[in-house]
Amino acid sequence: MTERTNWLKEEVQNLKDQNLFGELPVMETPAGPRIRINGKDVITLSSNNYLNFTNHPRVIAAAKKAIDDWGFGTGAVRQINGTMTIHNELEKELAEYKGTESSLVFVAGIAANRGTIQALMGPEDAIISDELNHGSIIDGVRLTKSDRKIFPHNDMEGLRKALQETKGARRRLIVADGVFSMDGDISPLDQIVELAEEFDAMVMVDDAHGDGVLGREGRGIVDHFGLHGRVDIDMGTLSKAFGCVGGYIAGDQELRDYLTNRARSFIFTTAHPPAIVQACREAIKIIQDEPEHHKRLWDNTKHFQEQMKDLGFNTGRTQTPITPVIVGEASKAQELSKRMWDEGVFVKPIVFPLVAKDMSRIRANVTAGHTKEDLDECVEKFAKVGKAMGLI
Numbered sequence: 132m133t134e135r136t137n138w139l140k141e142e143v144q145n146l147k148d149q150n151l152f153g154e155l156p157v158m159e160t161p162a163g164p165r166i167r168i169n170g171k172d173v174i175t176l177s178s179n180n181y182l183n184f185t186n187h188p189r190v191i192a193a194a195k196k197a198i199d200d201w202g203f204g205t206g207a208v209r210q211i212n213g214t215m216t217i218h219n220e221l222e223k224e225l226a227e228y229k230g231t232e233s234s235l236v237f238v239a240g241i242a243a244n245r246g247t248i249q250a251l252m253g254p255e256d257a258i259i260s261d262e263l264n265h266g267s268i269i270d271g272v273r274l275t276k277s278d279r280k281i282f283p284h285n286d287m288e289g290l291r292k293a294l295q296e297t298k299g300a301r302r303r304l305i306v307a308d309g310v311f312s313m314d315g316d317i318s319p320l321d322q323i324v325e326l327a328e329e330f331d332a333m334v335m336v337d338d339a340h341g342d343g344v345l346g347r348e349g350r351g352i353v354d355h356f357g358l359h360g361r362v363d364i365d366m367g368t369l370s371k372a373f374g375c376v377g378g379y380i381a382g383d384q385e386l387r388d389y390l391t392n393r394a395r396s397f398i399f400t401t402a403h404p405p406a407i408v409q410a411c412r413e414a415i416k417i418i419q420d421e422p423e424h425h426k427r428l429w430d431n432t433k434h435f436q437e438q439m440k441d442l443g444f445n446t447g448r449t450q451t452p453i454t455p456v457i458v459g460e461a462s463k464a465q466e467l468s469k470r471m472w473d474e475g476v477f478v479k480p481i482v483f484p485l486v487a488k489d490m491s492r493i494r495a496n497v498t499a500g501h502t503k504e505d506l507d508e509c510v511e512k513f514a515k516v517g518k519a520m521g522l523i
């Protein structure tokens with residue numbers, strides 16, 4: 132390190148002094164419901180591996196075969212000579228699954244959000260965004276010079292007001308998470324679409340936590356509400372329920388055509404390796420021909436959440452496998468997480484600025500990979516720790 136970067140030492144120390152510094156927890160095992168992390172065997176409730184596809188034998192086999200058939204890397208960006216037939220096949224199959232004309236896969240969900248919002252929206256336009264939207268949407272908005280309006284979370288009167296206030300814009304985009312990752316609640320996409328139609332605004336939904344979870348065979352929030360053909364930009368990720376990696380945009384052919392030429396996070400990055408592409412294709416097939424994973428996810432969610440509510444925990448407004456356990460002050464959430472860790476359950480505390488100061492929580496994600504016994508063990512530990520801390 133040169134002296135010019137000494138300031139970094141101070142900044143890191145500042146973070147530590149303010150109790151804002153996080154070390155990266157390290158796993159010594161594959162990702163699954165039971166992992167060894169930071170040297171300890173635990174049940175994890177902190178993963179987005181909703182369908183437990185990270186270790187599905189068919190996903191693994193597809194990736195291995197892809198390496199034999201296609202080699203490892205792609206060596207170029209999609210627009211030059213990085214696109215293989217399998218990249219296009221994945222996009223066709225994904226579009227079919229999502230019920231759109233076409234789709235485009237980005238290297239990650241964050242790249243899909245950044246590149247798409249940046250490409251679509253100019254200085255004459257306005258973006259209207261839910262206050263609890265994901266950081267990658269906020270990044271995308273920041274990459275534009277568009278006018279921006281933030282509406283209160285899921286507040287349709289607030290959205291209407293923002294639409295009225297932006298009538299002068301050339302084009303407008305309403306953007307919202309489909310499932311909000313800190314509370315597990317769903318956006319009222321049916322009402323958003325109605326308002327968008329009334330005010331002639333485009334709609335973009337981020338289905339990162341809805342993919343593989345909501346709708347028939349996990350087709351997502353558009354399917355959940357039966358809004359096919361009425362949502363302009365259906366964004367999602369292959370990194371969570373599908374257990375792989377990648378983000379995508381599903382919509383009309385023209386949307387794909389435009390983004391392949393204008394989305395900087397698509398244009399300036401190397402194409403996904405074949406192993407990833409084939410793993411993603413397999414995951415999309417599995418969710419359709421092995422319905423038990425999706426069913427188990429929801430059975431497990433019900434099993435876990437009912438017991439947590441019966442114990443008297445405040446699980447907020449969740450409608451999905453994301454289960455917040457709201458405790459109030461940050462120190463309580465940190466203590467709950469620490470005590471659960473001591474009991475062999477890995478759940479992370481979520482505090483300000485991710486949530487309001489008096490709404491600190493831990494967030495427990497149920498997956499299809501958990502057995503009923505795993506979940507009962509977690510509930511039992513929550514009961515023990517919750518009583519000891521006076522939470523229930």
Ligand SMILES: *Cc1c(COP(=O)(O)O)cnc(C)c1O
Nearest residue numbers: 239240241265267339368370377
């Ligand atoms: C995780 C997440 C993303 C980013 O997806 P990656 O594929 O992990 O980059 C985008 N939006 C939301 C709402 C997310 O939860």
